[in-house]
Amino acid sequence: MTFRSKLFVNFMLALLLSVGLVTAGVTVVTRHAFDEINREHTDALVSQFQKEFDRRGHDVLNRVQGIADAEPTVRMAIDLSRPNADISVYVNDARGVAQSHQLDFLDFVGTDGSIISSAEWSARFGYKMEWVTQKEDWATRGSFLMKLDTQEGPALALMAVATVRVGDKDLYVVGGERLGKEFLASLVLPSNMRALLYLNLVPKFEPANLIDSAGPVNEAERFEPVIERERTQPVVQTAKIDWTFDAASAEIFHVIPQLGRQNELLGVLLIGDSQRSVVTLERHILWLAVGVAAIGILFGLMLSWWVAARVTRPVQKLAAGAREVSEGNWNTRVVVRGRDEVGQLAQSFNQMTQQLVDQRERLIQAERVAAWREVARRLAHELKNPLFPLQTTVENLQRASSQNPEQFEEVFRESTGILLSEIENLKAIVGRFSDFAKMPQPELGPVDLNTIVRNVEKLFEAQFSAVGRPPITPELHLAEGLPTIQADATLLRRAVENLILNAMDAMPAGGVLMLRTTNGDGDVHLEVSDTGTGLTPEETERIFTPYYTTKQHGTGLGLAIVQAIVADHGGRISVESETGVGTAFHVELPTRPPHHQAAPVVIEEENEEA
Amino acid sequence: MEIGAIIHSLDPAVAAANPEEAGAKGELDALLYDRRSENGDFVGTAGSGPFRLSAWESGKSAVFAANEDYREGRPFVDSIEIQMGRSAHDRVLDLELNKADFAQIPAELARQAADRGVRVSASRPNELLALVFLTGRGTTENVRVREAIARSINRAAIVNFILQKEGEPAGGLLPQWSSGTAFLFSTEADARGAKEIWAQVSPSPKLVLGYDSADTLEQSVAERIVVDAKEAGISLVSRAISASEKANAHGGSEGPTPHSEAIHADARLVRLRMPSPLPSVSLAAFIDRLGPLAGINGSPLPKSASPEDVYDSERSIINGGSVVPLVWLPQVYGLSARVRDWKQPAAGEGWPLADVWLDSTTDVH
């Protein structure tokens, strides 16, 4: 992963973490706030509903009292207070009065509890409604819930009783509203709330007795546990019902028991508060938060990338510069604007490379001087040999001329022969130096190393098994698909020849000469190894020095030439050796053209700021 | 001069399916035909009677014009304009407002009409309202079930409250003025006895009492019987029998004899109008009518049967328990102030509209 990518990832992680934390925090706080508001809202609505319920009770009471106070009722009471009053006259009165006062139930009951007229069940005339005549001050009782027997079965009603007293006789006006779906429909509730009523009219839980404003509730069985709890212990409680797996389908019910006159549980009112709007709103906020977070993240993504790019660009340049240096282009400059640490690093880098270049120059100079010294030493050494016989021969001539003039001609002939021979020797020495000095610059072109190795090996095949010398067995291990390299085929061939010659020289008793090529990482490898006498560590160090030789004959330039050729190709040569085992030369040649320019590589900042 | 009459439900098809209302059609037919045969069929052609049919709009109105050539003399009124389909309350209102001269009023509205100033004429009770346990219903063939229900019924409450004292409790099939022995049949309610008898019925069935959906009196009485039964612990519900159900029960064109199987009830209320003041004739007619409903097979009574025979036959039917007489109803008519010479028709007689005349000097502010 690149530095830019790492920086970008770290930026993103930090951004995601902070955005995530903020989002989670916002969600939690929002949810909590919503819950709080919802709770307060619901409590207020439940309270409002309770007041509405109570108001309906007062309304029923007022209507019943209004009927009791009305003149026809008073006249009825007066009439019925007389002895032998004919109550049959009034048997049909209740229905009309109930309708005009919008009551579902209305009974006129005599002082002995006999029903005079019944609106809802007119056939009940004459039967007793004894609970009405129980000693109770109806004036202070107010409205109450009651279970009534109707033609359709038991029903729940909100009732009130008013009394009209004439003398010692009472006429009771018993009226009320049925608590059913119409009652629930008449209650004013916000759109997300609904009212359910369980009519506790039978001993066992009956799903059909749970109604809403439209009638029996679907899936009423879900409420059975709540209702059973109320039947066991009537208390105000809340219950939550999740209708589906979706949290938005949940509904919180405030359960309010409805008690009768003797505190018996007659009904259970459930005020349902749908969580859908809250959950939906929460989800909206959440999605909004997520959306904002996503936008933020996206923005952060882009910003992070830009920042990372800005921050890492100089570092990249530095890295590129270092790469160049590692590839040998020591004269690399990195231009980084800015005075921060990166800028300072770039400056230091540039200083370093400059120093490297200078040092290399000095090293080259030193090497050159050393090389010249070595060449001078070698030259002096080489030249000294032939020069001494030359001097001796000339001195012999001088002596002969002066001392033995009769032998001068013979001595002259002998001495001139020696002089000419040594002059030839000097010419050879000079020729070798000239050859070494006149090594041309390589002319690069695509070269197949395997081909060169094969050709050179073929060239020496005859010598490997020459008569009069122990045989040398060549082994070729040439990699398939070796990429072509940019090289001078002639010089490369010469280098291979010198390596083979060197190996042959190292195996006077014969042996195995192995030639191996392998594909490297951006380069190709050539290994030339023998099973000769091997080299000592000191010899290994100096093996590539010009004119250094371990042989009794030879100029000592062969491996120096190989090294020069390899270096001119931008490659590297190394040696491994063990005395008595053999020696291996490893040549690495790059596949791309070597840098020969001495011009500096400047790595500029891209997209320079204006 | 015209006399407007308001009669309910004169559609022939309806009358055919409602034998109780066939009486109304029979009343009008009696104005158009000269006489009836012994079996009650009209003799002669329509228009041979005191009136001719001069206009007819089915279910809405009809006009009867005086028959100038009637053998017993032209009626005093020139024509009778009949309006059909008016409800009982509307008929009373029409009488109150003098928009009608004659109308039949349900017995339970007679008192109210009189209180409102309507001139009311009520006959002796000549129509029996009875509860009949339909034959073929396994639940009600238990004698205890019938007895319990019969004992629970409070006839006095029905007469006093529902009928507003226009009627009499009925213990037998014939009224006192006809048979002379009606007092021998008890009309008292016995709620305690009913409860005790019902407790012996196991398992306790849930029973259905049917009533005519178009008859408010039957509905009120049925509801009261349900309440009385409930007090005795008897599970009884009332149910309106629709016109189509009744039509099916009557088999369409097979005549007025109903087939009880088509009625989805265990018992039903039945109105039985006396075709004659003579007890034997009326009882015979009742047996004919009740036979298919209640599975009664009484031997036919001669017209001249003695009171003892009539009583025995009546007692036999009552003791069988399949018929429970409830109340006797009078025929009540409302008359305008200008109607003169109105004679209350006897049982089985038609409306004496051919004999009345209108006093145009009677004026009402």
Place this chain on the structure above:
Amino acid sequence: MVEDLTGLGFSMTQKLPGEAQLQLTLSESAEDYVWVAEIRHGEAREVVIVSAVRDLVEKAGARKASLTLQRKLVWEQDERILDFALVPDGNAAGASILVVLQPDKIAFYDHRAEAWHLNREIAIPHARPVQRNVGGRIDPQAGTATLVDGVCAGDFQRPETVTCKSVPSAPGADLAMMQGSIVESDAALASTCSGSPLMLSTGSGDWTVRDFIQAYEDKNQREPIAQPIQFPGPILALWPAEDGKTARLVSRNLQTGAYEASIVSVSCGD
């Protein structure tokens, strides 16, 4: 019947347990006289019926000429009405004046646009506080309206001529006038049907119950000759009208509480 049975050797005794009891009922059916004997002995019950054919002619067909009573409500008001009368309007030919006597005033109404409209009201001074059960009566022909302690006089056909004054009450007049003490009130009318006079009589109830008017051929007849007219309350006054064919009647509606002035007339037939 007890005398006849005793004469035949039967004796009356109280009911004793264990003995059979006979209940004899004399009844009649549509055609016969029916004697019914119910014999009860413990739980057992036996019925014996003996009948004798009655004259059918008596029952079927021939019926007494019966009458029909009709009531026409003339006026109603919340204040007490003691009496009322309809007199011809002396100022407008063919029109009528309604005179209404109340405990504290007498009022005259004109009939216009199918309704009665108050023409003139005259307060009646009283020598003493108005009695609770005071009565009063109008004599249109004499032109007087008499109360216990007051009188109005004049030409009722011309209300402007009527004046009222208080008078000392005559002894016993209270008793005669007190409505509550009258067990039955009746009016004799000339019948236009049979020619013989008939008697209209109220029921025997008091202030608190509904009343009715029945017609008899004479006061001693038990058999009414017409269907009674039911009233929604007590009848407070019943006087024959001047023409002798109708009666003036004041009643009170127990349901509405209003006082109602009606004219009852008789027509032939049912």
